[in-house]
Amino acid sequence: MDKPWQIIPYSETSGDLHMALDNDLLDRHSNNPRSPSILRFYRWTPAAISLGFHQKQYPDLWHEIAQKYQLDIVRRPSGGRAVVHKGDLTYAVITNIELEGKQRSHREIYEYICEFLIQGFAQLGISLTYGQSGRGYIHNPSCFSTATNADLIIPDGRKLIGSAQVYRRNSVLQHGSIAIAPDHQLLTELFQTKVPIVGCEELLQSQHENLSAELIRILTTAARQHFQAEFL
Helix, strand or coil, X not given: CCEEEEEEEEEEECHHHHHHHHHHHHHHHHHCCCCCEEEEEEEECCCEEEECCCCCCCCCHHHHHHHXXXXXXXXXXXXXXXXXXXXXXXXXXXXXXXXXXXXXXXXXXXXXXXXXXXXXXXXXXXXXXXXXXXXHHHHCCECCCCCECCEEECCCCCEEEEEEEEEECCEEEEEEEEEXXXXXXXXXXXXXXXXXXXXXXXXXXXXXXXXXXXXXXXXHHHHHHHCCXXXX
């Protein structure tokens, strides 16, 4: 039997508004465990640096770089480290933490949610697996510089999707950045090192008139199949 899911229409707005909406949707879902799970896709306008909820410090230089590139600096409700939202597509999933009636670990929930991304990109001929870095990533301000088991990478080790979670009662918000056309100059300037990230535009040989729309279409279908979802 298909499960009720709500799909929120695609939008482009500021990071502050996106994070407020993700937080509000999670709050409402956590207060009503019978409410439908949620899927949404969005982009950040203007481009932004998002900080993990527990990321208390970041380099002072970032303020100058943000001003130079006209970037907002925004705090996420989820964990993890800094992410640059420029040339990317963000997905968000809000659902119950129980899977098939059983309480699952955070790792199992990551894998359960990420499976729709893996299946969707497989349709595009892109094979994704999980990163292997341990907790040493917490000493690096960049989410892009290390690929943990919360991230999806291509066979040569470069990251395509970085994700983060936050839990509230029996609900979880998992959202993440899908790289489309990363600004490598900005990333190198910001993190003072070459960042091992790859975008969909580089991986896909064929031309797509609107790659974001194509990704949303493919990933929505993959989500419907994987989650056995009936979108309301």
